[in-house]
Amino acid sequence: xxxxLGTIFGMPRLSYCRPSLPDHExxxxxxxxxxxxxxxxxxxxxxxxxxxxxxxxxKRTIIWNSLLRVYSQGGYPxxxxxxYNQALQTSPSFLPxxxxxxxxxxxxxxxxxxxILGRQFHGNVVKLGLGFHVYVETALxxxxxxxxxxxxxxxxxxxxxxxxxxxxxxxxxxxxxxxxLDIALSLFNEMPRRNVISWxxxxxxxxxxxxxxxxxxxxxxxxxxxxxxxxxITVLTILPAVWNLGNLDMCQFFQGYxxxxxxxxxxxxxxxxxxxxxAKCGSMKNALRLFExxxxxxxxxxxxxxxxxxxxxxxxxxxxxxxxQEMEKQGLSPNHVTFLSVxxxxxxxxxxKEGLGFFSKMVNVYQIKPGIKHYGCMIDMLxxxxxxxxxxxxxxxxxxxxxxxxxxxxxxxxxxFHGDVGMGERIMRRILESERDYGADYILMSNIFVGVxxxxxxxxxxxxxxxxxxxxxxxxxxLDWRSKNTC
DNA sequence: GTAGGGTTAG
Numbered sequence: 001x002x003x004x005l006g007t008i009f010g011m012p013r014l015s016y017c018r019p020s021l022p023d024h025e026x027x028x029x030x031x032x033x034x035x036x037x038x039x040x041x042x043x044x045x046x047x048x049x050x051x052x053x054x055x056x057x058x059k060r061t062i063i064w065n066s067l068l069r070v071y072s073q074g075g076y077p078x079x080x081x082x083x084y085n086q087a088l089q090t091s092p093s094f095l096p097x098x099x100x101x102x103x104x105x106x107x108x109x110x111x112x113x114x115x116i117l118g119r120q121f122h123g124n125v126v127k128l129g130l131g132f133h134v135y136v137e138t139a140l141x142x143x144x145x146x147x148x149x150x151x152x153x154x155x156x157x158x159x160x161x162x163x164x165x166x167x168x169x170x171x172x173x174x175x176x177x178x179x180x181l182d183i184a185l186s187l188f189n190e191m192p193r194r195n196v197i198s199w200x201x202x203x204x205x206x207x208x209x210x211x212x213x214x215x216x217x218x219x220x221x222x223x224x225x226x227x228x229x230x231x232x233i234t235v236l237t238i239l240p241a242v243w244n245l246g247n248l249d250m251c252q253f254f255q256g257y258x259x260x261x262x263x264x265x266x267x268x269x270x271x272x273x274x275x276x277x278x279a280k281c282g283s284m285k286n287a288l289r290l291f292e293x294x295x296x297x298x299x300x301x302x303x304x305x306x307x308x309x310x311x312x313x314x315x316x317x318x319x320x321x322x323x324x325q326e327m328e329k330q331g332l333s334p335n336h337v338t339f340l341s342v343x344x345x346x347x348x349x350x351x352x353k354e355g356l357g358f359f360s361k362m363v364n365v366y367q368i369k370p371g372i373k374h375y376g377c378m379i380d381m382l383x384x385x386x387x388x389x390x391x392x393x394x395x396x397x398x399x400x401x402x403x404x405x406x407x408x409x410x411x412x413x414x415x416x417f418h419g420d421v422g423m424g425e426r427i428m429r430r431i432l433e434s435e436r437d438y439g440a441d442y443i444l445m446s447n448i449f450v451g452v453x454x455x456x457x458x459x460x461x462x463x464x465x466x467x468x469x470x471x472x473x474x475x476x477x478x479l480d481w482r483s484k485n486t487c
Numbered sequence: 488g489t490a491g492g493g494t495t496a497g
Contacts, residue, residue, distance in 0.1 A: 065488085069488075073488095099488080100488060103488055103489060104488080104489095106489085107488090107489075134489075135488055135489045136488095136489080137489085138488095138489040138490080139488085139489050140489095141489090142489065142490070164489085165490085166489050166490050167489075167490090168490090169489095169490045169491075170489075170490050170491095171490095172490090173490065173491060176491095177492095195490095196491090197490055197491055198490090198491095200491055201490080201491060204491075204492075207492090208492090231491090233491050233492085234491085236491090236492060236493065237491075237492070239493090240492080267493095268493080269492090269493040270493080271493085272493040272494065273492090273493050273494090274493095275493090275494090276493070276494065300493090301494080302493050302494045303493085303494085304494090305493095305494040305495085306493075306494045307494095308494085309494060309495075310494095335494090336495080337494050337495050338494080338495095340494095340495050340496070341494080341495075341496095343496085344495090344496055344497095347496080347497090371495090372496090373495065373496050373497090374496085375496095376496045376497060377496050377497085379496095379497095380496070380497060406496090406497065407497090409497080410496090410497055413497085
């Protein structure tokens with residue numbers, strides 16, 4: 001039997017296993033809890049399969065569930081699901097499906113974004129009569145909301161006979177993620193008890209809704225009313241609200257707070273967010289000071305990209321490129337975000353030759369496929385420099401499915417600036433074909449005609465604009481925009 | 488056992 005299972009699970013052969021793996025179940029469990037790695041899990045699984053038939057069902061179930069836990073929580077959700085599925089097909093009698101098993105499997109579905117499989121496990125939950133179980137039901141609510149099935153998440157939540165703090169938090173963060181702030185807020189006010197995760201979730205909601213003042217007010221309230229201390233995630237959540245308001249003093253307050261609490265010492269994400277916040281509040285001096293205080297081996301790609309993008313957004317192209325070089329010297333490989341910052345720096349600094357070089361390096365050396373933002377940067381850069389032919393060529397070289405009217409608009413702006421009527425007309429035609437007219441395009445085109453003295457044509461374009469009743473301004477509020485993009 | 492945003496153009 002063990003040989004059969006060995007092939008079923010695709011486990012490594014015994015010869016691959018370290019001989020040091022203990023014999024007893026409790027030793028194996030304590031080893032797994034101390035070192036929850038994928039490698040060790042595979043080893044233990046092999047052991048379970050080869051000698052586990054000596055163990056009683058209870059012990060075997062605990063080890064099986066522990067393996068599923070490590071897989072589903074440790075970033076290997078597919079391993080967990082594969083394992084379960086193979087066992088189900090070949091040896092269903094072996095397969096435990098208790099509340100623990102289902103919680104971990106649902107977690108794996110959430111982490112691998114598989115609502116269809118998750119729905120099947122929901123069926124199992126009902127069949128096994130576990131619909132009353134708080135942990136399992138909470139895992140269901142979480143799975144549905146992580147997978148974007150909010151209606152189903154709310155249905156499960158509504159019908160739960162019993163909820164705990166985690167259930168409420170799962171539901172609130174799920175609502176916040178899809179922009180349902182009002183419902184989230186009413187649940188937040190209704191819930192019997194709140195912890196720092198509940199507060200962080202609702203603060204996040206206000207930040208996402210572009211209501212930074214209320215986010216910060218809630219942050220104070222969390223400490224004053226519920227006497228709760230913010231943690232690392234709270235800081236990561238509140239910083240975008242801080243830089244939205246451009247509040248440099250508050251950035252400094254948070255840096256101090258994070259140094260005092262040890263977050264700066266323990267969590268590089270917090271430092272990265274602080275660097276970014278300083279940059280966005282306009283203080284590259286503070287951003288750079290913090291950046292240079294970190295020892296080299298703690299800096300990761302996001303740290304480097306944050307400082308590069310900071311210089312890029314302040315038009316300090318030379319500094320951006322300098323830190324990019326330093327980063328490469330450290331042996332780190334830039335990703336698509338790093339390149340976007342570098343290209344944007346080149347575009348703003350008029351460094352056309354360098355920009356073209358980086359674009360080619362991105363594609364050829366680092367094998368990164370350019371996205372629409374990279375193309376946008378390049379077209380903007382070439383257009384600003386008056387290299388309109390090259391800019392148009394790059395736009396035409398873009399994959400069609402990526403094409404966006406904004407790209408044409410960027411190009412039209414460049415035509416206007418450099419007075420290229422012929423290309424301007426060509427681009428305008430493309431914009432009209434896209435049937436997404438904005439007044440600004442007509443005005444740009446009309447300005448191009450005015451610039452070369454073709455007043456009659458300019459008048460015609462303006463007339464066309466009235467005729468088609470083109471909105472002169474984008475009459476779309478941020479809220480409309482957000483709800484359009486979250487559906 | 489079930490819970491939480493690090494960097495992204497014009």
